[in-house]
Amino acid sequence: MTKLVVAKFGGSAIGPDGASIPEIIQRITNLKKDSKVIAVFSAPLTMDNGKKRSLTDVMLEQGRNAENGISPSLDIIKSTYEKILELVDPENKEKCKNVIEQNLEKAKKALDEALENKEFVDEVRSRALAFSGEILMSHVMNYILRSNKINAETVNFEDWPIITDNNIESTNFLTSESRAKMDKTAELVKQSEVVTIGGFIGKTVDNITTTYERGGSDRTAADLGILFHKNYETSIDFEKDSAVVSADPKIIESGLREVHQLSYNEARLAGMFGMKILDPIAIKEIVENGVDMSITVTNMKNPEKVTTIKRILDEQKGHPIKIVTGKENCAIFRIETTSIQKLLTSLEKDKRYSEFVILSPFTKDGIEFSRILFLDGDYVKRNEKYLLGFDSLATITYNRGVITLIGDEMWRVQQVASRTSAKIGEAGLNILNMDAQEETSRIIIVVEDTKDNIRKAISAIHQEISEINFI
Structure with missing residues (x-):
């Protein structure tokens, strides 16, 4: 059976203004040597007043401005994508530039609706976030990968395989409905080395744009694994700036232990209680769908450092408190x-x-x-x-x-x-x-x-x- 890796790259993996994209290209190049790859992207980061910020937070701020009658601005978001556009070669640059403009126009339209109605909620909020963040980033990464001679395609929102319920801002994955909508994505995977897709975003059967809770790109990766595991030898890889260690490195500066293996249960509990390993609902959805597949958390800058998450662990010899x-x-x-x-x-x-x-x-x-x-x-x-x-x-x-x-x-x-x-x-x-x-x-x-x-x-x-x- 052909191998398939669903690799998720979050905002910190992408870096401010796409600073870490060259490393992402190298990781994808290595992953595709013996496997098909679906690359799931979060919204990128930017630098704002000397601090790192997610474009998701930037857009939420502009939405709040619109609610309060203050004219919203996409200047920071446009500036970020202009910098990332520099990574696209001349052959693909004009197409990529057009895609950026088209998506940001959709995001602007959502903000204009919020300004008019003094509400930044439900589908208006979801569309603003989707077309300024995850969906747009997946299209941009598609052109960057092509610029690096990688046979890549991206999933258009019209063909979206992540179908959800009607809880617009904290939506839930619907497995059977998603299977019915995955044919186009499956064809792209079959024809290409790499398929890019935005995380965090879903749509209802009635084509209403929805979002997961924050951290929802992890769930997108898990959901794609659930959809494809019967057709491919599927695994999920979360690319981060560190594999799992025994506490948050921002809190504990010394004496941290590397964690080489976690059970599904341990990973879910750790996520629920504050460790940014992966969204615990991603594990929950995998278990609920009766799927058993390997999950890895990889240090993108040092890929030899990996934490493996499995349903049933190998014999454990280290300290039981991980x-x-x-x-x-x-x-x-x-x-x-x-x-x-x-x-x-x-x-x-x-x-x-x-x-x-x-x-x-x-x-x-x-x-x-x-x-x-x-x-x-x-x-x-x-x-x-x-x-x-x-x-x-x-x-x-x-x-x-x-x-x-x-x-x-x-x-x-x-x-x-x-x-x-x-x-x-x-x-x-x-x-x-x-x-x-x-x-x-x-x-x-x-x-x-x-x-x-x-x-x-x-x-x-x-x-x-x-x-x-x-x-």
């Missing part, structure tokens, strides 16, 4: 246990939302209450009315942070709960909740999300881990 991570901006939702099941069913069936964990219940005045730890406080704020509709007396507490340890075989680590909680105490932090479950090898520690609490807790626990014995 990652210490934390998440800011969480919220705890308390609800009577008699009402929780309807809410959970609705979150699964209606919202298809799963970025939460159930904490241990408690009893007060003879009534049992359940607690849901939502890992995105902003999601809770946007959906307060919906959540409280299941129990008007339920309560929500914001400004919570959570620290967790990742490792399917954490049960082999002696005194892990007591020693990690003690370390947090020594760091001067007050533990508001600690939830340890042997069955799931999960320890969750909740603290107040203020100042640098999460960073201090991660640093304290990460230092302690290497000193704890394991069986």
Whole structure:
């Protein structure tokens, strides 16, 4: 069976104004030696007042301006693509320039609608983001690859294979409907060495433009793997500036351990709780569709450094606690246990939302209450009315942070709960909740999300881990 690699390149991999594109070309050149390649692209970064910014954030800012009656501008976005256009050879430059102009005109039209209606939501928002970011970048990369003598094609939005439901701004992948729309993309893969496509973006069966949540390009890569795994020996490769290490390098500067293998479960938990490995929903969708394929996280600048993510791991010889991570901006939702099941069913069936964990219940005045730890406080704020509709007396507490340890075989680590909680105490932090479950090898520690609490807790626990014995 022919091999197929779905390779995802995020904004940081592309770099400000396309600075890392030469390295992307080299990676794709190497990948295509023994495999077909589908290259999934996020929106590029730019430099704005000396800081790196995603064009997604630039466009969201312009959308907010439009909502407030301020005339939006595409100047920063145009400037970014003009710089990236310099990587296209003379033979392809005029075509690429026309594609940039056509897509930015579609983005401008969406912003004009937002200005007129004083709303930057739903499909208007999705179109603005799509045609200024991911979709446009995939077309530009197609011409850059052609300029480097690579047989490349790109997926036009008219032939989009990622079909989603009608949740416009936080949409969900529909497998069977997508399979029905994948013929054109499949033909491009068959005929070409490399096919480029924008991540993050979907469309409904009625051709309404939709977007995943932030980080959704990971899901696009997973969804394409799901669609093609029966036709090719398919794998997914996330190209990043680092393979996986034992904590966020922005928090822990020394003593980091390389993580060579993660299970699907470990990778999903790490993503849910703050490690930017991959979108945890990408793993969830792979599992739900009964697909078992290799996933790699590759250090693009040093491709020999790779973390492999597998459903069933090889025998593990290293420390069972692989990652210490934390998440800011969480919220705890308390609800009577008699009402929780309807809410959970609705979150699964209606919202298809799963970025939460159930904490241990408690009893007060003879009534049992359940607690849901939502890992995105902003999601809770946007959906307060919906959540409280299941129990008007339920309560929500914001400004919570959570620290967790990742490792399917954490049960082999002696005194892990007591020693990690003690370390947090020594760091001067007050533990508001600690939830340890042997069955799931999960320890969750909740603290107040203020100042640098999460960073201090991660640093304290990460230092302690290497000193704890394991069986």
